[in-house]
Amino acid sequence: MDSIIVTGGQPLSGQISIAGAKNAALALMPVTLLTDEPLTLTNAPRLSDIKTMTLLLESLGTEVTAMQGGKVIALSSHGLTSTRADYDIVRKMRASNLVLGPLLARAHQAVVSLPGGCAIGARPMDIHITALEALGAEIDLRDGYLHAVARGGLRGARVPLRFASVGATENVLMAATLARGTTVIENAAREPEIVDLAQCLRRMGAQIEGEGTSTITIEGVDRLHGATHSVVTDRIELGTYMLAPVIAGGEIELLGGRMDLVAAFAEKLDAAGVSVTETAKGLLVRLRGDRPRAVDVVTEPFPGFPTDLQAQMMAMLCCAEGVSVLEERIFENRFMHAPELMRMGAQIEVHGGTATVTGVERLRGAPVMATDLRASVSLILAGLAAEGETQVNRVYHLDRGYEHVEDKLGAVGARIARVPGS
Numbered sequence: 118m119d120s121i122i123v124t125g126g127q128p129l130s131g132q133i134s135i136a137g138a139k140n141a142a143l144a145l146m147p148v149t150l151l152t153d154e155p156l157t158l159t160n161a162p163r164l165s166d167i168k169t170m171t172l173l174l175e176s177l178g179t180e181v182t183a184m185q186g187g188k189v190i191a192l193s194s195h196g197l198t199s200t201r202a203d204y205d206i207v208r209k210m211r212a213s214n215l216v217l218g219p220l221l222a223r224a225h226q227a228v229v230s231l232p233g234g235c236a237i238g239a240r241p242m243d244i245h246i247t248a249l250e251a252l253g254a255e256i257d258l259r260d261g262y263l264h265a266v267a268r269g270g271l272r273g274a275r276v277p278l279r280f281a282s283v284g285a286t287e288n289v290l291m292a293a294t295l296a297r298g299t300t301v302i303e304n305a306a307r308e309p310e311i312v313d314l315a316q317c318l319r320r321m322g323a324q325i326e327g328e329g330t331s332t333i334t335i336e337g338v339d340r341l342h343g344a345t346h347s348v349v350t351d352r353i354e355l356g357t358y359m360l361a362p363v364i365a366g367g368e369i370e371l372l373g374g375r376m377d378l379v380a381a382f383a384e385k386l387d388a389a390g391v392s393v394t395e396t397a398k399g400l401l402v403r404l405r406g407d408r409p410r411a412v413d414v415v416t417e418p419f420p421g422f423p424t425d426l427q428a429q430m431m432a433m434l435c436c437a438e439g440v441s442v443l444e445e446r447i448f449e450n451r452f453m454h455a456p457e458l459m460r461m462g463a464q465i466e467v468h469g470g471t472a473t474v475t476g477v478e479r480l481r482g483a484p485v486m487a488t489d490l491r492a493s494v495s496l497i498l499a500g501l502a503a504e505g506e507t508q509v510n511r512v513y514h515l516d517r518g519y520e521h522v523e524d525k526l527g528a529v530g531a532r533i534a535r536v537p538g539s
C-alpha cells in the first residue's frame with residue numbers, strides 16, 4: 118500500500134486545475150443502461166472509483182472505452198447480458214447502487230448487492246427502496262441482495278423522500294425517465310451533481326423540470342437517445358484545494374473553480390479570514406492575515422455546508438485562532454480523521470456528532486492512517502501546515518477521489534512525494 122510523505126512549512130503559489138466531479142461521473146455512467154445508443158462523457162475524472170464503476174457496467178454487458186487518458190469515456194449498452202451487481206464490486210463502492218434504478222427502468226429487473234457498511238456509517242438503502250417501490254417496483258432483500266422486479270415496467274408516481282438522499286434522488290430520477298406517466302420527487306436532493314445528471318438526461322430526450330430544487334417533475338418517455346455530456350466541475354476537490362493556501366500560506370488560483378458550487382463553504386472561509394475572489398479562469402484564494410480565525414460548521418444537504426468538506430475544514434481549524442465547533446449531521450461516524458489529527462498535536466474533543474477544535478500555533482508531523490476518502494486528504498492538508506514530516510498511510514482511499522494529489526500540490530510548491538507500498 119502506497120504512502121504519501123508531506124514536509125510542512127512551504128507556502129504555495131501557482132494554479133491547480135480542478136477535475137470533473139467524481140460524484141457526478143458515478144451517477145452519469147449508469148445512465149448508459151437507459152438507452153441502447155452511445156453515451157460519451159467528457160471532462161471525466163481519472164480515479165479508481167471510475168475504474169470500479171467501469172468494471173461493474175462491463176459485468177452487465179456495457180462496452181466502456183476510455184480515451185484521452187480517461188478524460189473521455191464512451192459507453193454503449195446496446196445489449197445487456199446481466200442485471201446483477203455482485204457484492205465483490207458493490208462492497209468496494211457504494212455508488213454501485215446507482216445501477217438499480219436504470220436496470221429496473223430498462224430491463225424491469227435487477228439484483229443488486231446491499232453495499233454493506235463503510236467507514237463513515239451504516240449507509241442503508243431504505244430511502245432508495247421505498248422510492249422505487251412507489252414507482253411500482255417489488256423489492257425483496259434476500260442473502261444480502263436486493264431482488265427487484267417491475268412487472269410491466271415502472272409507472273410514474275408522487276415520491277416523497279423522508280431525507281434528501283443524493284443517491285436515492287439519482288436512482289429515482291433515472292428510473293422515472295422511462296416510467297409510464299408523471300413522477301414528482303418531493304424533498305429531492307439539490308446537489309449540483311443532481312443538476313448535472315438531469316441536464317445529461319434531458320439532452321438524451323428525458324422530460325425533467327425542477328432539478329436543483331426540492332421538487333423534481335419527470336414525464337416518462339418511451340426511449341432515450343445517445344448524447345455527449347461534459348461532467349460538472351468537482352466542488353469537493355475544489356473546496357479541498359481552496360484550503361491548501363489557507364493552511365500552508367501563499368496564494369493559489371483554482372482553474373475551473375466556480376463560486377456557485379461552493380457558496381456556503383466560501384462564506385465560512387470568508388468568516389475565517391480567507392479571501393476568495395473570482396477570476397476569468399476560476400477562484401483565487403489566500404489568507405488575509407497570518408492565521409485563520411475559528412468558525413463553527415454544521416454539515417447539511419446542498420446548498421448547506423457539504424459533509425464531504427468537513428474533514429478538510431477541521432484540518433484547517435486545527436491551526437486557527439480560537440475554538441471551533443463542527444457538527445456532522447449527515448453521517449453518523451465521520452470524525453475518524455480527528456484521532457489522526459490529534460497525533461499531530463491537534464486539540465479536538467469529539468462527543469457524538471460534535472467535534473470541538475481548539476486551534477494550536479503549529480501541528481507537528483507524524484505517521485498517520487487514512488481511513489476514508491475525505492479523512493485521508495484532510496491529513497495531507499494538515500501535513501502542509503505541520504512542522505516536519507507527515508507520512509499518510511493507506512492512500513488507496515485517496516486515489517478513489519483525488520487525481521494525483523501529490524502532483525497537483527507538488528506543482529504549487531508543496532514538498533510531497535508518494536512512496537510505493539511494500
Ligand code: EPZ
Binds near residue numbers: 141143240241242243
Ligand atoms: C452521496 O452519497 C455522495 N456519494 C457522498 O460522497 C456524500 O457524502 C453524500 O452523497 C452526501 O452528500 C456519491 O455521490 C457517490 P445520501 P449517498 O444518500 O448518496 C442516509 C464522498 O466522499 N441514508 O445523501 O450515499 C445515509 O446513511 C462520498 O465522495 C439512509 O438512511 O448519500 C447518510 O447518513 C462520501 N437511507 C445520509 O442519508 C438511504 O436509503 C446521506 O446519504 C440513503 C441514505
